[in-house]
Amino acid sequence: MTDNSLGIYIHIPFCERKCRYCDFLSFSADDREKEKYADALIRETDECECEGQSVDTVFFGGGTPTVLPTELTLKIMEKIREKFKVTPDAEITTECNPKTADKEKLTAYKKAGFNRISIGLQSAREDELKVLGRIHDFKDFTECFSAAREAGFENINIDLMMGLPGQDFKIFSETLDKVTKFDPEHISVYSLILEEGTPLEKNIENFDPLPNEDEERKIYHGTVKALEDKGFHRYEISNFAKKGYECRHNLKYWELKDYRGFGIGAASFLKGKRFSNTKDIGKYMSAEDVKKLREDIHTPDQRELMGEFMFLGLRKTDGIRVSDFRKLFRADIEDVFGEVINKQMREKTLKKTPDGFALTDRGIDVSNFVLADYV
Numbered sequence: 001m002t003d004n005s006l007g008i009y010i011h012i013p014f015c016e017r018k019c020r021y022c023d024f025l026s027f028s029a030d031d032r033e034k035e036k037y038a039d040a041l042i043r044e045t046d047e048c049e050c051e052g053q054s055v056d057t058v059f060f061g062g063g064t065p066t067v068l069p070t071e072l073t074l075k076i077m078e079k080i081r082e083k084f085k086v087t088p089d090a091e092i093t094t095e096c097n098p099k100t101a102d103k104e105k106l107t108a109y110k111k112a113g114f115n116r117i118s119i120g121l122q123s124a125r126e127d128e129l130k131v132l133g134r135i136h137d138f139k140d141f142t143e144c145f146s147a148a149r150e151a152g153f154e155n156i157n158i159d160l161m162m163g164l165p166g167q168d169f170k171i172f173s174e175t176l177d178k179v180t181k182f183d184p185e186h187i188s189v190y191s192l193i194l195e196e197g198t199p200l201e202k203n204i205e206n207f208d209p210l211p212n213e214d215e216e217r218k219i220y221h222g223t224v225k226a227l228e229d230k231g232f233h234r235y236e237i238s239n240f241a242k243k244g245y246e247c248r249h250n251l252k253y254w255e256l257k258d259y260r261g262f263g264i265g266a267a268s269f270l271k272g273k274r275f276s277n278t279k280d281i282g283k284y285m286s287a288e289d290v291k292k293l294r295e296d297i298h299t300p301d302q303r304e305l306m307g308e309f310m311f312l313g314l315r316k317t318d319g320i321r322v323s324d325f326r327k328l329f330r331a332d333i334e335d336v337f338g339e340v341i342n343k344q345m346r347e348k349t350l351k352k353t354p355d356g357f358a359l360t361d362r363g364i365d366v367s368n369f370v371l372a373d374y375v
């Protein structure tokens with residue numbers, strides 16, 4: 001992996017049906033609209049200012065990238081290879097909804113160089129999948145996982161969601177038990193967030209009560225232990241991997257590395273500048289100049305970037321390295337954040353590591369507050 005290689009993110013905003021809790025940029029579309037969108041994506045890639053740059057991670061996210069007809073996905077991937085120097089060892093991931101990827105599709109992806117699949121399962125319990133409004137059941141997942149293995153994928157992530165209505169650790173551990181039997185390389189566990197205006201939020205009183213904060217902490221602690229017992233190590237607050245299978249693309253976000261996002265709403269961080277594309281699909285598809293797609297252009301100042309370095313880097317369980325801070329900012333971390341660091345060490349939410357600082361378990365429990373101290 002080259003240290004200054006770029007990460008590429010491709011946003012595919014289409015889903016067969018909206019899940020009840022979802023407030024992501026996603027909607028349904030017919031094949032004609034998908035084709036037009038893929039053309040616009042290819043045009044944006046074609047006009048990208050980073051032409052010829054080395055790329056060592058590519059991530060197709062959404063939405064549901066696997067609802068795109070396979071030939072369109074392959075066309076986009078081909079364009080990426082044409083415009084950039086995709087390194088031979090690049091990590092190339094696609095997110096995948098279990099209902100929308102069969103062996104034929106996955107085999108075609110593998111042939112095109114995809115080497116990592118991230119399957120959005122969320123729960124192994126049918127009642128929870130119904131509450132979430134997912135389009136798949138657990139059997140769809142088992143078929144999809146086997147198809148991915150048969151297609152040759154040796155790096156598979158499973159996305160899970162905890163903190164669902166009526167859940168306690170005993171209930172969640174059923175999902176963990178079932179999922180770990182498949183022996184994936186990576187598992188992500190995020191908490192359900194009740195986003196305002198979503199059908200789940202509006203009708204939440206019709207469901208079992210959500211676990212309270214204490215219960216949710218118990219589920220999280222139980223999850224960490226259960227996954228560690230099965231050989232997964234927690235390398236980020238919500239991410240667990242077998243050794244060597246940490247997601248290199250996501251690590252770029254946490255380590256302030258450059259990435260370029262293509263597609264509606266996609267965010268980029270390039271040479272110290274942040275920007276996002278328009279979320280308006282009509283505008284995106286008809287834009288004459290891709291530079292006009294950009295909104296929220298912002299060049300963070302040095303102090304802001306230092307805060308981001310801490311805020312994002314401390315999400316990793318290894319934390320941040322003092323030498324990285326010095327190299328990036330030509331400043332001593334203690335001079336900038338000495339006061340916050342000392343306070344957090346006294347509160348036992350932060351600890352010293354051999355080469356820097358990391359959150360303690362207690363710090364992880366209250367990470368929203370601890371990390372907010374840096375911004």
Ligand code: SF4
Nearest residue numbers: 015018019022026063
């Ligand atoms: S599959 Fe993902 S992006 Fe699509 S509706 Fe469900 S949660 Fe949203």
